Amino acid sequence: MSNPSPYIVIGVDPGGSSGAIVIIQDGTLRILGMNGKTEHDIKEFIFGAMLRKQMGSRVLAAIERVNAMPDQGVVSSFKFGQNYGFVRGCLVSHDIPFLEVLPKEWQKLYSMTKKKGEPKKEWKTRLLNIARNLYPKADIPLYAADAVLLSHYALNHLN
Secondary structure, three states, X not given: OOOOOOEEEEEEEOOOOOOEEEEEEOOEEEEEEOOOOOHHXXXXXXXXXXXXHHOOOEEEEEEEOOOOOOOOOHHHHHHHHHHHHHHHHHHHHOOOOEEEEOHHHXXXXXXXXXXXXXXXXXXXXXXHHHHHHHOOOOOOOHHHHHHHHHHHHHHHOOO
């Protein structure tokens, strides 16, 4: 993979309380955990990518397309959907092209599948290890692992 011109990729894990947005600009990561953030905070974070787009960088986002899970509560399902719709609206309003990616689709890039009966924390830790191997100089928290891998997925699909 060769990316000679400036680029910006955005990965969005719209999770209810543990979601994150990661922007990778020419190899440098910026992370915004969505827990406790306002819509204004999220909009401003994405707006920065739009400004750099206007300066000639190629831009692509990947947003995880998932549905509410059967074991998720009503409040967390609603927050998840709210985050998904709001971030998607920000991307559309800023003319940032994006891919809606199923979890199995982006996880396939890293040859990852969840083992039967594997605890969620163990699964997330395996994803975090991949993210940290890809970006060893970055301080990546557990909650941002999916978003980092989604942004890297976008980088692999950037034209």
